[in-house]
Amino acid sequence: MATDHITAARELSQERTRLVRSGLRRRHRNEAIFRGLGIAAIALALGFVALLFVDMTRKGIPAFVQSNLHLEVFFDPAIIDVGPAPVASEFASPAQYQAADLRWRRELALLNWNRILEASLMAKVPAGTEITSRELLSIPETNARHQLREMFVANPDLLGRTIAVDILASANADNWVKGNINRSLGDAQQQLSPAARTVIDAFEADGTLTNGFAWALFTNTDSRAAPASAGLLGAFVGSLYMMLIVIVLAVPIGVAAAIYLEEFAPKSRLTDFIEVNINNLAAVPSIVFGLLGAAVFINYMHLPISAPLVGGLVLTLMTLPTIIIATRGALLGVSPALRQAALGMGASKTQMVFHHVLPVTLPSILTATILGVAHALGETAPLLLIGMKAFVAQVPATPLDQATALPVQIYLWQGNENRNFFEPRTAAAIMVLLGVMIVLNGTAIYLRSRLEKRV
Amino acid sequence: MNTLAVAGLLLVLLGLSYQTGWSRSRALVTTGGQKVHSRPQYHGAYTALWTMIPTLLVLLLWAWLGGEITHNYIVSQIPTDVLQSLDQAGLNATIERIRAIASGFGVADDVAPFEQTAGENLRNFQMLTNIGVLLVAALCGGAALLYARKRITARLRARNAVERVINIVLLLCSAVAILTTLGIVTSLLTEALRFFTFIHPFDFFFGTVWAPNNAPGSGNYGRYGLLPLLAGTLMITAIAMLVAVPLGLMAAIYLSQYAPRRLRSIAKPLIEVLAGIPTIVFGFFALVTVGPFLRDFGRLVGLNINATSALTAGIVMGIMIIPFVSSLSDDILNQVPRTLRDGSYGLGATQSETIRKVLLPAALPGIVGAFLLAVSRAIGETMIVVLAAGNAPVLRGNPFEPVATITVSIVNQLTGDTDFSGPQSLVGFALGLTLFVITLGLNIFALYIVRRFREQYE
Numbered sequence: 001m002a003t004d005h006i007t008a009a010r011e012l013s014q015e016r017t018r019l020v021r022s023g024l025r026r027r028h029r030n031e032a033i034f035r036g037l038g039i040a041a042i043a044l045a046l047g048f049v050a051l052l053f054v055d056m057t058r059k060g061i062p063a064f065v066q067s068n069l070h071l072e073v074f075f076d077p078a079i080i081d082v083g084p085a086p087v088a089s090e091f092a093s094p095a096q097y098q099a100a101d102l103r104w105r106r107e108l109a110l111l112n113w114n115r116i117l118e119a120s121l122m123a124k125v126p127a128g129t130e131i132t133s134r135e136l137l138s139i140p141e142t143n144a145r146h147q148l149r150e151m152f153v154a155n156p157d158l159l160g161r162t163i164a165v166d167i168l169a170s171a172n173a174d175n176w177v178k179g180n181i182n183r184s185l186g187d188a189q190q191q192l193s194p195a196a197r198t199v200i201d202a203f204e205a206d207g208t209l210t211n212g213f214a215w216a217l218f219t220n221t222d223s224r225a226a227p228a229s230a231g232l233l234g235a236f237v238g239s240l241y242m243m244l245i246v247i248v249l250a251v252p253i254g255v256a257a258a259i260y261l262e263e264f265a266p267k268s269r270l271t272d273f274i275e276v277n278i279n280n281l282a283a284v285p286s287i288v289f290g291l292l293g294a295a296v297f298i299n300y301m302h303l304p305i306s307a308p309l310v311g312g313l314v315l316t317l318m319t320l321p322t323i324i325i326a327t328r329g330a331l332l333g334v335s336p337a338l339r340q341a342a343l344g345m346g347a348s349k350t351q352m353v354f355h356h357v358l359p360v361t362l363p364s365i366l367t368a369t370i371l372g373v374a375h376a377l378g379e380t381a382p383l384l385l386i387g388m389k390a391f392v393a394q395v396p397a398t399p400l401d402q403a404t405a406l407p408v409q410i411y412l413w414q415g416n417e418n419r420n421f422f423e424p425r426t427a428a429a430i431m432v433l434l435g436v437m438i439v440l441n442g443t444a445i446y447l448r449s450r451l452e453k454r455v
Numbered sequence: 456m457n458t459l460a461v462a463g464l465l466l467v468l469l470g471l472s473y474q475t476g477w478s479r480s481r482a483l484v485t486t487g488g489q490k491v492h493s494r495p496q497y498h499g500a501y502t503a504l505w506t507m508i509p510t511l512l513v514l515l516l517w518a519w520l521g522g523e524i525t526h527n528y529i530v531s532q533i534p535t536d537v538l539q540s541l542d543q544a545g546l547n548a549t550i551e552r553i554r555a556i557a558s559g560f561g562v563a564d565d566v567a568p569f570e571q572t573a574g575e576n577l578r579n580f581q582m583l584t585n586i587g588v589l590l591v592a593a594l595c596g597g598a599a600l601l602y603a604r605k606r607i608t609a610r611l612r613a614r615n616a617v618e619r620v621i622n623i624v625l626l627l628c629s630a631v632a633i634l635t636t637l638g639i640v641t642s643l644l645t646e647a648l649r650f651f652t653f654i655h656p657f658d659f660f661f662g663t664v665w666a667p668n669n670a671p672g673s674g675n676y677g678r679y680g681l682l683p684l685l686a687g688t689l690m691i692t693a694i695a696m697l698v699a700v701p702l703g704l705m706a707a708i709y710l711s712q713y714a715p716r717r718l719r720s721i722a723k724p725l726i727e728v729l730a731g732i733p734t735i736v737f738g739f740f741a742l743v744t745v746g747p748f749l750r751d752f753g754r755l756v757g758l759n760i761n762a763t764s765a766l767t768a769g770i771v772m773g774i775m776i777i778p779f780v781s782s783l784s785d786d787i788l789n790q791v792p793r794t795l796r797d798g799s800y801g802l803g804a805t806q807s808e809t810i811r812k813v814l815l816p817a818a819l820p821g822i823v824g825a826f827l828l829a830v831s832r833a834i835g836e837t838m839i840v841v842l843a844a845g846n847a848p849v850l851r852g853n854p855f856e857p858v859a860t861i862t863v864s865i866v867n868q869l870t871g872d873t874d875f876s877g878p879q880s881l882v883g884f885a886l887g888l889t890l891f892v893i894t895l896g897l898n899i900f901a902l903y904i905v906r907r908f909r910e911q912y913e
Binding site for chain 1: 555559560561562563564614618621622624625626628629631632633635636638639642643645646701702703704705706708709710713714722725726728729731732733734735736737738739740742743744774777778781805806807808810811828831832834835836837838841842862865866869870875883884887890891894895898899902
């Protein structure tokens with residue numbers, strides 16, 4: 001009897017253990033699955049970062065190399081038959097000299113510089129090749145004739161002399177050399193004629209055409225007629241002006257506003273309102289700031305359209321809340337002991353803030369500033385609304401000239417019809433932009449760690 | 456006006472006034488032997504403020520009125536018979552010629568006698584006014600300097616006065632934030648109201664067709680129905696949240712609960728890198744890589760997916776928002792009190808059970824707030840959608856087809872166009888107002904929830 005009870009109880013307990021064990025197995029399996037999901041999420045997120053960088057680098061690197069033609073150019077006096085360049089001292093007023101100079105340049109512009117270019121190209125074409133002048137001129141970039149003319153304007157002594165000149169190959173020639181375009185496609189789908197393609201291959205074989213680093217990308221401005229010479233310099237300078245304006249305006253105003261709100265403002269309804277207001281401003285979509293810029297700065301105040309000044313002001317307003325919030329956080333984090341010590345030694349409140357509290361928060365403010373500026377540098381949408389997507393062929397000399405910005409240049413290039421040529425260029429521009437961002441962010445991290453150690 | 460002369464004058468006055476105040480204060484101590492209320496720097500700053508403010512006021516006044524005065528002077532120099540024969544453009548050209556003669560640059564063609572005399576007179580006039588203005592500014596500054604110097608006594612509370620000025624400057628700076636909001640609201644409202652004089656608000660907010668007629672000049676403005684754009688915006692936002700919420704939340708949970716310290720210190724900043732990438736880069740990535748990949752993938756499984764579609768834009772936007780969701784969730788998970796977690800472990804729960812059944816329910820309101828903030832960011836995102844969503848403002852529910860959003864339409868209707876006369880460009884402001892109201896509502900609600908959540912555990 002008793003043993004029966006014991007066996008029954010043992011079986012019951014074994015049953016229970018089994019149940020618990022199987023339950024535990026299930027629960028531990030769920031635990032492992034949950035953990036795996038977490039790891040998968042992080043792997044996916046990091047994978048996207050890696051994919052984006054690898055993809056942009058893979059697409060962009062070819063654009064840093066570009067085909068160049070090395071030619072011997074003879075400035076033929078038979079073609080360049082204009083008078084000598086005017087000299088400033090022969091004229092009564094600067095205006096008259098300017099007019100004469102313009103007349104001289106116009107005469108030069110009317111000459112057929114393509115004939116000079118054609119002659120120097122023809123000298124390199126292997127004997128026996130049949131090629132029309134139109135086909136031959138599709139090999140160098142279309143602005144090569146302007147390049148030769150500018151050389152002559154800068155130095156009229158070149159007349160009758162032969163010098164070595166490097167000229168960019170056209171975008172189509174560049175595509176052909178790099179293999180961006182499928183070489184086995186039929187003539188109808190090729191941008192270049194068969195004769196031009198043969199000559200390019202011959203040029204490449206005898207060293208007239210070589211691939212070199214694409215300096216044009218960094219030394220030239222955007223160009224529509226001559227895509228191979230399109231560069232980022234104008235956009236870079238435009239972005240630089242805007243960053244300067246943001247730094248000069250947003251940092252002092254933002255820090256001052258944060259100091260007032262955190263240290264001096266009486267706790268009142270108004271202060272609460274300003275605080276809510278700033279938090280909301282930080283979350284307003286950037287495009288709304290563009291609308292503000294278009295309505296207030298351009299339509300109402302009549303500031304010049306497409307100018308870095310307006311772009312800088314819009315970006316300043318956009319960056320201000322970020323800087324204010326970060327500075328307030330930093331001020332809040334300063335230990336009360338420091339404040340009380342300063343006040344106890346007889347410092348006034350202003351002295352306490354400016355002499356003791358503010359220096360301690362400098363690293364945080366600096367970091368927030370750099371991050372805010374980096375964010376402003378990458379912003380595109382508001383700039384489109386204030387006309388900064390205009391085509392600008394000159395480096396802006398002042399913040400009031402027409403300009404564009406790095407991200408806007410990317411936007412313009414990605415829409416270009418010559419996809420074979422501009423997709424790598426866009427990716428290259430993105431690499432430049434990301435490079436600037438990484439440098440800025442890296443500086444922020446480095447400065448923070450260094451300055452924080454010192455304090 | 457000669458910038459160099461102005462800058463020189465200002466610098467000289469600044470240095471002189473500061474030095475005067477400083478040495479006056481020192482003199483009180485050394486020769487008078489008195490106890491002075493403020494330190495010498497404050498007396499210096501006090502005198503400098505007194506001197507610079509009137510000087511700057513004079514210069515600003517001239518900068519404001521000077522152009523008009525010079526313009527009127529030039530017009531008065533042109534003989535009346537010539538003046539009457541000129542139209543507006545001719546007048547401007549003549550004024551430019553006279554200015555060129557006055558500056559010594561000259562003009563290219565022959566100079567009329569009256570232009571020559573006007574130019575010479577203008578040169579004298581400019582020289583006189585410039586000297587005069589500088590002199591007046593310097594005199595005002597000097598007088599103020601002497602007055603301030605006389606006021607410096609041992610009892611003068613120079614520090615308090617200077618600090619009051621600093622305080623006012625600080626207050627003005629924080630007013631900029633309010634002015635920005637005010638500027639946004641008034642510019643959006645006034646321009647949107649002008650738009651509603653062309654198009655009835657009912658047709659805008661409840662219209663189902665978006666077909667603006669962008670050809671200017673014709674009486675036919677086209678149709679401006681908001682609903683297709685709103686539907687596109689919401690669809691892309693929903694797809695983005697479907698990507699960002701699970702990934703962001705799981706990443707935050709793993710990093711804050713499971714990950715070893717080393718992994719956390721490496722992975723967290725790397726995910727934050729995503730937040731620092733400009734949106735135009737994401738847009739290009741979506742356009743040239745993600746879109747074609749989705750199209751080929753769809754062909755493989757028998758789906759017709761467009762390369763530029765709501766799906767492409769939504770997925771990439773979701774990736775962009777991951778760090779936003781994960782860092783906010785991370786903060787909120789860290790705020791749940793430790794006791795709740797320990798109690799759950801004490802009852803024998805596994806780690807994942809604790810997270811799912813205790814931590815997440817406790818943090819739910821805060822996490823919902825974080826999601827709402829992410830939604831408002833997704834709604835306002837522009838460049839990814841401009842590049843990758845295909846811009847097809849049609850009301851339809853298929854995420855594999857191109858769509859258009861509110862932000863895309865703002866960009867399309869307003870790029871670089873400042874002729875705010877027709878509804879073609881004014882609609883941008885009505886759309887902007889809609890966007891502003893939606894995101895503002897979401898933000899206020901989300902911040903309210905997050906704040907309530909924080910108070911609950913404080």
